[in-house]
Amino acid sequence: MPPTDESTDAGIARAPRADPGSGSTDHAATGSDPRPSTDCEDTLDLRLTDELIALFAADTGDRDGAGEGTAAYGTPDGAPGGDLYSSSYGSSGRDPYGSPGPFPVEDDLLDQVGGWGPAKTPAGVFQLVPVRSGRDVALVHRWMNDPAVAEFWELAGPETVVEDHLRRQLDGDGRSVPCLGVLDGTPMSYWEIYRADLDPLARHYPARPHDTGVHLLIGGIADRGRGLGSTLLRAVADQVLDRRPACARVVAEPDLRNTPSVSAFLSGGFRFSAEVDLPGKRAALMIRDRALRDLL
Known part of the structure; x- marks a missing residue:
């Protein structure tokens, strides 16, 4: 399935849809047709045992020293710091709204997404900033109401x-972390x-x-259709592989009908693996393999 277009649209890798009857949401239940789901077991309803959580925590704890050479919240060596980030979302782990506290980094199941720090990309300096419900709901709500x-x-x-969609993730066990890009x-995208x-x-x-999954939407119309999605998908996938040593693959599952989305993943270093129902x-099951990251 060769790429036909480097553009991306707002529907990249559609997110979980809330079930108004049960209050649940399913990362896999996607698509524009509101067909009833036969899969009632929700991502955030699949509770981990205490033993399994402890195992994951021990696994990530063994890798605490992997980020040597970076600032406390992930500013890469050689990356611009100080003034560039002093009033932006990328302020060395500080809350861009003025709170003196760092971004939350307790999501151990994903190796502390809030501490990954900024990344240089051809489009500029990019950073994933974990969502805070009271601060970011209005912005995400506006994007979600774009047709x-x-x-x-x-x-x-x-x-x-x-x-409610954000709160189910924020109140969960850290297996899904909503972020502003x-x-x-x-802020110009939601992840x-x-x-x-x-x-x-x-x-x-x-x-x-x-295996680590990504969902993405580009918020502004002006940012769509010019290859920006591909650039950011590559950057975020590389961050996942750099910051999560145990992860060998980044995966996504855009709707097959969403041609610009599938194309953006292909142009962003993912390969088409299979069609899945x-x-x-x-x-379209899209995969970016650690072993192939320098080839695609």
Whole structure:
């Protein structure tokens, strides 16, 4: 499936759709047709045992020293610091809204996404900033009510719809972390970084331990259709592989009908692996392999 277009659209790798009847959401239940899901076991309802959580914590604890040579919250060696980030979302781990506290980094199941720090890309300096519900709901709500976004994410409606969607992740066990994508100090995209091997998606493909999934939407119309999605997908996938040593693959499952989205993943270093039937959609399983990252 060769890429036909470097552009990306707002519906990249559609996020979980809230089930108004059960209050649950499923990362795998995607697509624009509101077909009823037969998969009632939700990502955030699959509770881990205390023993398994302890095992994951011990695994990440063994790698605490892997980030030597970086600042406390992940500013890369040689990356601009200080003044460049002093008033932006990338301020060396500080809250861009003025709070003296660092971004939350307790999401051990994903090796502390909040501490990954900024990355240089051809489009500018980019950083994933974990969402804070009271601070960011209005912005994400506006993006979700864009018709191009709503077609695939299905989170349009009152602000409470988005707030509930974010809260289920923020109150979870850290297997899914919602983030703003901040480019040169400006929030311009919404991301969900999640443990695909702990997600219902894992029932639909041969998952491996620590597989990490990504969902993405580009917020502004002006940022769509010019290859920016591909650039950021490559940057975020590389951050996952750099910051999560146990992860060998980054995965995504955009709707097959969303040609610009599939193309963006292909141009961003992912390969097409298979077509998979998920509740609500037929998806393209996209994979970026650690072993092939320098070849694609």
